[in-house]
């Protein structure tokens with residue numbers, strides 16, 4: 001027999017609410033009929049609310065588990081490339097060799113952007129934050145690719161997905177080159193996804209740039225570890241924007257905007273800014289104390305997570321990659337990196353952090369790796385956005401290809417009750 005919850009309000013006949021079971025995770029009480037009975041539910045921050053059905057990603061925050069289409073993230077990071085993970089998120093299965101070759105080639109053939117987009121960059125100040133540029137230019141793609149904007153056509157949705165995944169690294173590198181005043185680098189079809197990104201970031205037309213394979217592998221892992229994370233703030237933003245029927249480029253631009261905040265994708269940038277502020281290993285104790293002080297808004301950036309109340313499984317892989325990169329580049333004794341490691345050590349032992357289950361998250365280590373690679377701090381969130389693009393687009397596509405309603409939460413209104421306007425002279 002189907003399970004039900006009974007909601008009893010003030011002794012009235014109980015309201016029956018169906019209980020739904022997923023393939024994994026807690027059961028879900030379906031409250032969608034409550035509005036017909038004159039009630040809304042109240043759940044600020046959506047901490048107890050499942051906003052949709054999804055088959056893409058599963059997280060068990062208490063156990064520290066993250067699965068994409070059933071595959072654990074550590075296996076994917078170890079055994080699959082970022083483009084294989086993109087394929088998996090979009091299609092539900094890992095590609096076979098023929099499908100992989102075809103997908104890799106398709107993405108490669110879409111890496112260039114419309115030449116007119118280069119001019120678009122000139123409208124920005126040279127010191128513009130690259131996330132500001134990305135929000136603008138990704139949204140602007142909808143003005144360039146009219147031939148793939150019919151959201152009800154599965155082939156159009158697929159072409160838009162390929163375009164977005166392929167063009168994000170190109171636009172990301174362009175936003176960096178623009179800030180330096182260096183020429184934009186065209187993508188190279190003989191390089192893989194991560195290599196091409198590094199080439200467009202660090203190459204210049206005046207001399208050859210040889211991509212270091214250890215760094216390219218680390219970059220690919222950083223993209224993979226950010227590829228999707230269930231219904232997080234930016235993905236929910238993409239779904240909400242998509243539920244209005246907005247085009248995919250506009251939806252992804254809204255995701256980029258939501259990702260920018262320091263509580264979400266901006267945390268990797270905030271980690272490095274925090275390390276700068278701490279300045280020296282001798283001040284770690286002082287800052288840990290500030291983070292624990294209820295009257296001080298300071299938080300340790302890169303620690304804690306809404307869902308993980310255990311070690312973030314992405315952080316485990318990221319820490320290994322961090323060790324590999326630091327060894328390859330021989331920068332293990334960099335004072336800021338030493339400071340980061342001391343902060344990690346103290347926080348992992350501190351009673352406050354242990355009790356509240358505040359572990360280092362993915363952004364703590366990704367910030368350190370990116371810094372070691374030579375990526376400027378203000379580009380960190382852009383790299384997160386590049387990695388998250390397949391997740392955003394997979395969720396958007398899942399929603400659009402199924403049945404969906406426009407997203408429209410309600411509220412607990414605490415404002416004035418209805419009243420009449422008094423004439424100006426009497427106010």
Ligand code: CMC
Nearest residue numbers: 262263264265267291299300301302303304305306356361
């Ligand atoms: N430093 C110090 N105290 C903290 C921290 C922190 N980083 N994070 C949470 N707390 C405390 C918080 O003060 C609260 O204490 P109390 O129960 O005494 O009021 C308790 O832990 C629970 O915190 P919360 O804010 O209710 O938890 P949340 O689930 O709403 O917030 C979070 C999650 C990620 C926003 C938060 O942990 C945070 O601000 N962390 C720092 C920013 C950061 O690293 N964000 C990246 C998240 S991972 C990347 C991504 O997926 O986007």
